[in-house]
Amino acid sequence: MKHSKARLWLAHFVGMSDATPVIVCQGLTRSFPSGVALDNLSVDVQQGEVLALLGPNGAGKTTTMRLLNGVLVPDSGTATVLGLDPWRDGDLLRHRTGVLTENAGLDERFTALENLEFVGTLRGMASSEARKRAGELLERFGMSHRSDIKVQGFSTGQRKRVALARALLHDPELLFLDEPTSGLDPAATRDVVELIGSLAKEHGRTVVLCTHFLGEAGKLATRMAVLFRGVLHAFGTPSDLADQLWSAFEVQLDLGVGANEDLLRAIQALEVVEMAVPTQRGVLVRTGSREDIPSIVAACVSAGASVYAVDPRDPNLEDLYFSIEAKVNASGTQARLEAQ
Numbered sequence: 369m370k371h372s373k374a375r376l377w378l379a380h381f382v383g384m385s386d387a388t389p390v391i392v393c394q395g396l397t398r399s400f401p402s403g404v405a406l407d408n409l410s411v412d413v414q415q416g417e418v419l420a421l422l423g424p425n426g427a428g429k430t431t432t433m434r435l436l437n438g439v440l441v442p443d444s445g446t447a448t449v450l451g452l453d454p455w456r457d458g459d460l461l462r463h464r465t466g467v468l469t470e471n472a473g474l475d476e477r478f479t480a481l482e483n484l485e486f487v488g489t490l491r492g493m494a495s496s497e498a499r500k501r502a503g504e505l506l507e508r509f510g511m512s513h514r515s516d517i518k519v520q521g522f523s524t525g526q527r528k529r530v531a532l533a534r535a536l537l538h539d540p541e542l543l544f545l546d547e548p549t550s551g552l553d554p555a556a557t558r559d560v561v562e563l564i565g566s567l568a569k570e571h572g573r574t575v576v577l578c579t580h581f582l583g584e585a586g587k588l589a590t591r592m593a594v595l596f597r598g599v600l601h602a603f604g605t606p607s608d609l610a611d612q613l614w615s616a617f618e619v620q621l622d623l624g625v626g627a628n629e630d631l632l633r634a635i636q637a638l639e640v641v642e643m644a645v646p647t648q649r650g651v652l653v654r655t656g657s658r659e660d661i662p663s664i665v666a667a668c669v670s671a672g673a674s675v676y677a678v679d680p681r682d683p684n685l686e687d688l689y690f691s692i693e694a695k696v697n698a699s700g701t702q703a704r705l706e707a708q
């Protein structure tokens with residue numbers, strides 16, 4: 369006991385995690401007749417993390433989820449999920465994981481409550497326990513008034529709410545959520561984002577999340593994996609990604625009013641300035657480094673502007689995502705030119 373406390377303290381002191389990763393995959397590869405859907409993916413996910421899988425349509429996000437929860441077998445590569453082999457121990461694994469698939473995947477012939485109860489008993493819950501918890505969760509997601517109605521007439525958002533309730537039914541340790549908020553109204557979206565955050569932060573649940581909403585990923589994700597055409601192009605915390613991908617330095621100048629054409633020309637005339645765009649109260653300038661700030665301020669003052677504040681702006685997730693996309697597209701164009 370003393371020994372393990374000392375190890376924990378030491379791990380904390382040196383900034384290292386003592387925990388075994390919840391997911392480790394190495395070289396995961398899967399093709400379909402149309403081509404390679406996932407190419408040599410290696411990532412790990414720690415307990416209590418929210419990993420966001422990002423990328424355009426067809427990037428391989430859902431394929432990754434399906435491989436990791438054992439419903440799809442890879443052509444090559446290995447994975448351990450909660451210490452299990454997802455392809456050999458799939459049934460055991462599904463007792464400990466909650467899955468929300470892209471298209472909800474409810475049984476149309478059954479009511480909302482029956483859909484949940486059925487999956488609860490499949491996951492090893494007693495039917496009375498499954499019924500009680502299903503009722504609570506349908507209430508939690510604002511669906512208790514429709515719990516005894518067949519799901520075939522449900523709207524997209526109503527299906528999504530029922531499917532989310534089903535994913536959480538057996539209180540899983542690990543959640544695979546494929547686009548959990550697409551189709552939800554704004555209030556339900558906010559509720560689900562807060563719920564995912566609290567499941568991870570307060571209850572130590574681990575979440576793998578596919579989303580096209582970068583704001584949602586920015587709020588929730590501890591790390592992000594960005595895929596393009598099946599290939600992992602970036603993996604890490606937002607600040608890791610910023611360090612790897614963002615060499616520019618942006619600064620917001622508060623001038624009291626938006627910069628006019630003459631002032632913009634004066635700033636753009638400086639050799640160090642890569643971009644200058646007017647904002648409501650001034651101008652946003654992109655340069656190579658913070659060393660360029662004095663010359664930009666001097667140019668503003670010589671042009672007759674008053675500078676009230678200078679705020680460096682960190683790149684947001686959107687900046688990073690589009691800079692990866694631009695690099696991928698540029699390398700694709702380069703490869704095509706070289707092949708000609």
Ligand SMILES: Nc1ncnc2c1ncn2[C@@H]1O[C@H](COP(=O)(O)OP(=O)(O)OP(=O)(O)O)[C@@H](O)[C@H]1O
Binds near residue numbers: 402404424428432
């Ligand atoms: N069952 C399948 N049969 C044939 N091709 C498939 C199958 N599943 C996926 N693919 C192909 O694999 C590629 C990756 O698909 P995937 O569904 O993983 O993308 P995604 O990143 O989830 O996209 P989206 O954002 O549109 O959901 C696509 O080109 C897709 O056509």
Ligand SMILES: [Mg+2]
Binds near residue numbers: 431
């Ligand atoms: Mg998908």
